[in-house]
Amino acid sequence: MRLRLEFTTEPFDLDEAPQHALVAREVVRAAELDAVDVGPFGNTAEGTVDQVVAAVGDVLRRTLDAGATRVSLQVNVIGEGAK
Incomplete structure (x- = not known):
């Protein structure tokens, strides 16, 4: 079964990426x-x-x-039995 993960971390900072956002990117890329x-x-x-x-x-x-003070995520089945 294949899954798609979508997530965001908060709080947002429009001026520069907060540390928790940089860490999230590092984790998902690794x-x-x-x-x-x-x-x-x-x-x-x-x-x-x-x-x-x-x-x-x-x-x-x-x-x-x-x-991060909030992590919102969603996981969807996208293959092998997805309906």
């Missing part, structure tokens, strides 16, 4: 994920169940440690 797209208002990536679940755990732990 994970074994495909179709990684990082942006100023959200990030997406795709992978297997194990890859996405591991990345979500790392994103939550590391961004909260880096000062």
